[in-house]
Amino acid sequence: MREKLGFFIWVLFLWGFCLGKFVVEKNSLRVTSPESVKGVYECAIGNFGVPQYGGTMVGTVVYPKMNQKACKSFDDVDVSFKSKPGGLPIFLLADRGDCYFTLKAWNAQKAGAAAILVTDNRIEPLITMDTPEEENSRADYLQNITIPSALISKTLGDSIKKALSSGEMVNINLDWRETLPHPDDRVEYEFWTNSNDECGNKCDSQIEFVKNFKGAAQILEKGGYTQFTPHYITWYCPEAFALSKQCKSQCINHGRYCAPDPEQDFSRGYDGKDVVVQNLRQACLFRVANESGKPWLWWDYVSDFSIRCPMKEKKYTKECADEVIKSLGLDLNKINKCIGNPEADEENPVLKAEQDAQIGTGSRGDVTILPTLVINNRQYRGKLDKGAVLKAICAGFQETTEPAVCLTEGIETNQCLENNGGCWQDNDANVTACKDTFRGRVCECPVVRGVKFVGDGYTHCEASGALRCEINNGGCWEEKRDGKTYSACIEDDSKGGCKCPPGFKGDGVKTCEDVDECKEKLACQCPECKCKNTWGSYECSCSGNALYMREHDTCINKEGTTSSSWNVFWVIFLGLAVSGVTGYAVYKYRIRSYMDSEIRAIMAQYMPLDNQGEAPNHVAHADI
Template sequence: MKQKLLGFLIIWVCLILSIYTPVMGRFVVEKNSLRVTSPDSIKDTYECAIGNFGVPQYGGTLVGTVLYPKSDQKACKDYKEVDLNFKSKPGGLPTFLLVDRGDCYFTLKAWNAQKAGAAAVLVSDDKLEPLITMDTPEEENASAEYLQNITIPSALISKSLGDSIKKALANGDMVNINLDWREALPHPDERVEYEFWTNSNDECGPKCDSQIEFVKNFKGAAQILEQKGYTQFTPHYITWYCPEAFVLSRQCKSQCINHGRYCAPDPEQDFSTGYDGKDVVVQNLRQVCLHKVASESGKPWLWWDYVTDFSIRCPMKDKKYTKECADQVIKSLSVDLKKIDACIGDPEADVENPVLKAEQDAQIGKGSRGDVTILPTLVINDRQYRGKLDKGAVLRAICSGFQETTEPAVCLSDGIETNECLENNGGCWQDKAANATACKDTFRGRVCECPVVQGVKFVGDGYTHCEASGHLRCEINNGGCWKQTKDGKTFSACSEEHSTGCKCPPGFKGDGVQTCEDVDECRENSVCQCADCKCKNTWGSYDCSCGGNLLYMREHDTCISQSGKSSVGWNFVWVIFLGLATTGVAGYALYKYRIRRYMDSEIRAIMAQYMPLDNQGESQNHVAHADI
C-alpha cells in the first residue's frame, strides 16, 4: 500500500513539475459574451466563462429570460422534489436558470437545471475573483451517467453580475439576456486549423470511453473536411517527465521511456498488473508517427482510421494492446511500417525523441492559447474548445471557425443541431401531422425556412405559414387542406390540378383548410325545379325524384312518363322488325328472279353452240365446201 501511494505521489510531482516549469505558459479561461438587454439599470455587455461540459452554441446566439429559483438556489437537488419547472411556455423566451456556486459539482447543477426545463444555466460565483473554467468532476464522480447527457450551455458569471441580476429580479424587473458565442472562436479565413489532444489509453474510465466514442463518430466528418482541404488537423498527446532524482525508481521505469523523459500514468493505477504507463507512451508515439508518415504520403486523414481500428482490434482488456496488433492495423491501411518504426526510435535509449519533445513544447501555451492541461482538449484556430466531446457540438465549433459565407456544405446540414429548434420550434412554422418544420438549425443560429418533405416543397414565410405546393402535394397531410369521409364518401379540398391552396369541392363551401360545409342545393341552387320534381339534399350532392309513374331526367330537369316511354319504344321496335322482314322477303324474291334470268341466258348460249338453227347450219356448210 505504501509503495502504491509513493508511486502516485511521484506521478503527481511529475505532473506538477511538467506543468509549472519556468516557462511563460498559462491556463486560459475561454469566454463568451453575455449581453443584458433589460432592465436598463444593468443593461450592458459582460464576460462569462464557458463551462467544459454541455453544448456551447459556438458561432451563434441564444436569447432567454433569467429566473432565480425560490428554493434549492444552488441546484444541488432534483427540482422535482420541490415541484419546480422552468420550461418556457409556447411563444415565450427560453429560461436561463441562475444558480449559486457551491455545495455540489457544476455538472450536477447543469443537469438538474436541464431536467427542470431550463435552456441554459448561469452559475453565479460566490466570491470576487477572476472567472474560472467549470470542469467535469474527477475520480469517483467522473463515472456519473448524466455527464454525457448534458446538452444545455453553461456559463460562470462574476459575483457582482449575479448580485445585480438577483436585485433586479427582486424588484420585479424582467431580466433578458443574450448569450453570444459568435466571437468565442476566431474565424479569419476559409480554412480551419484544429488539434485534438488525446490519449491512447482505453482503461482510464469514462473520459477514455468518451474519447474513443467521439473519434468513431466524428471520423467521417473529419475525413471529408480534410480531404476537400477545408481543415488542417493535427493530433497531440500529453506526456510529462520524471524528475532526475526518481529516474531509477520502479515507478518511473514503468511509466517512462527514454530514461524518464516522457511519461504517462499507469492505466490501471496498479504497477503490479496489466499494462504500464510506458506502453501508453509508446502507443501515443506510434499514433503521432503514423499521422506524420501518412501526411507525407498525402493522406493525413488515415489517422482517424488507425485510431478507430486500433481501439476495436487491440483493446487493453483483451490483452492485445501490443506492437504486433498495431502493426497489423498499420499494414491494413497500407502505411509504410518501416518509416513509422524509424520515427518511434529506441524507447530505451538515453536520448531525446524529437517527436515527443515537439509534443511537450506544443503543450505550452503561446499567444492567445493557454497551456493544455485537460484531457481531452480540442484547440480550434488556436483557441481551446470548451464543452461536451460530441460530434454535433464539435462540428458546430469547427464550422464557426470559417470566415462567414465560406463554410462548407456540411456546416449547413442536419448534422449540426442546436437548442433553438428544440425550444418552441425556434418560433417557426410547424405541422406535426405532416412531420414538417420550417426551423432549420445552423451553427450560426436557426433559420425559419419552409422545408421540402418527401420531395414536396412547402412555400410561405416560414414563420406563421407554409403550405405544400406542386405535384404530389396532396399526399403530404392532404396538402394541409380539409378532408372528410362520411356515409362511405370521401371529399377533399386539395387538388393536384392547383399548385397551391385549398378549395372546397363542388357541393361544399368554406375556407378549404379548417372547414368545408355541405351546401343544401335544394335551397341555394336552381335544381329540381320542374313542377313534379322533389329535391332531397345529400352530403356533398343532392337527389331529385318525381311523383307517381314519372321518371326524372337530371340533364333536362324534367319528369317523363315511364309507361309512355315503354309503349312508344315497343311499337317502334315492332315497326323496325316488320320493315326488316318485308325488306328481306322482297330482296329474296328479286334475288331468285335475277338468278333465274341469268341461268336461262347461260343455258341458251350453251345450247346455241351444240344445237345450231337450220339456216345457221346451211350457211356454215357452204362456206366449208368453198374452202375445199
C-alpha cells in the same frame, strides 16, 4: 507505500504545469433588460454541455426560491423551468458551492432549463467550470449534459438577483459568434488525446467521438478546408527518480516521457510506458500519413485500433497495432523508424515536439486537460460531441464561406472505393464489409440476399443461417471435377459450419483432400475384392466372373448363382405341373362317379335290374 510513492512522483511530473498558463475561454453575455443591468459582460464557458459556437441564444433568467445552488433535483420540490408556448427559453441562475458544476447543470437540464448561469460566490477572475475528476468522473449523467453553461461574476449575479427580487424581468443574449477567431479561409485545429482506454467515461466518450466525427473530419481534410494535427500529453520523471521502479514502469527514454498507469495499479495490467509507446506510434503514423498526402488515415487507425486492440481484451499490443496499420496500406517500416528505440537514453524528437506544443503560446494557454480541442489557437470548451465540435470548427470560417459539410450531415465519404477501406472483402462473391456513412467508413459484416455474415469486419466475415451455402458456398471448400461437385458447407446448420463430405478429409474451409479408401483399407476388404480409388469415392470389383455386393462387401460367383436359379425354377415348375395333373385326375374321377350314380338311378325306375327275380302273377275274382 508503493502507491504513495507513485502519487508523489506524479505530483512532481505535474509541478511544472501547475505553474503554467491556463487561459479561460469566454464568450459575451448581453443583458437586454432591465435598464439597471443592461450591458455587455464576459462569462466563462463551461467545459461540459454543448456551447452554441457561432450562434446565439436568447432567454429569460429565473432564480429559484428553493434549491438555489441546484445541488438537488428540482423534481423533489416540484419545480419546472420549461418555457411556455410562445415564451422565451429559461436560463437558470444558480449559486456556486456545495456540489460539482456538472451536477448543477444536470439538475437544471432535467427541470427543462435551456441554459445554466452559475454566479460566483467570491470576487475573483473568472475560472473554467470543468468536469469532476477521479471516481466522480464516472457518473453516468456527465456525458448526457447538452445545455450550455457559463460562470458569471459575483457582481453581475448580485445585480441580476436584485432586479428579479424587484419583480423585473431579466432577459439575456448569450453570444458565441466571436468566441473563435477566423483569420483565413482554413481552420486549423488540434485534438489532444490519449490511447488509454481504461480511464472510465472520459475514455469511452473520447473514442465514441472519434468514431462519430471521423467522417466529417476526413471530408474537411480532403477538401483542404482544415488542417488537423493530433497531439499527446506526456510528462517527465525527475532525474532523482529516473531509476525507480515506478518511473521505469511509467516512462520511456530514461524517464523523459511518461504517462500514468492505466489501472492506477503498478502491480497489474498495462503500464504507463505501454501508453506512451502507443501514443508515440499514433503520432508517427500521422506523420507518415501526412507525408503521403493522406493525414485523414489517422482517424481510421485510432477508431480501428480501439475496436480491434482494446486493453480490456489484452490486445493492446504492437502486433495488433501493426495489423491495423497494414490494413490501411501505410508503410510500417517508416512508422517503426519514426518510433525509434524507447529504451535509449536519449531524446525522442517526436515526443520532445509534443512536450513543447503543450506550452501555451499567444492567446492559447497550456494544455493540461485530456481530451480537448484547440481550434484556431483557442481551446474548445464543452462536450466532445460530433454536432457541437463540427459547429465550433465551422464557426472558425468567415460567415458564408463555410464548406458544405457545415451545412448538412447528409454526406458520404466514399472511402470504400480505395483499398476497400481496409475492411474484409470476398472478390469471388463480390461481398464487402466496408460501408460508407456520414461518420466515415465502417467495417461491418454485411447482410446479402437475406444471408447474414458474422465476424469482426476487418479480417474475416462468415455467412451464417440456413441459406448461407448460397453465398460463396458459405465460405467453405468446394470443388468440381469430372462433372462431380463436392462441397463442405453444411446446409442444415443454422449456426454455420464447414465439414468435408464423406470421402474427403481436411478443415472444410480451405482444403478437403480425397481419402484413399483402398490404401487405408476402408473398403473392398474381402479376399476376392479388387479396390480402385476415385476422387471422393472408390470402386470395387471381383476376380473372375464373381459379382461384388457393396452392401455386404463380398463377392458372389455369377455361374453358381445362375445354375441355382434355374434349378429352383424347374423344381417350382414341375411341382406346379404335378399339382395340376393330380387335381385334374381327382376332378375327372369325381365327375364320372357322380354321373354313373345318376344314370343307375334313372334306369332303376324303368327296368329291373339284372340281379332281381320275376314277380308273382295275381288274378282278380268275386265271392259267390
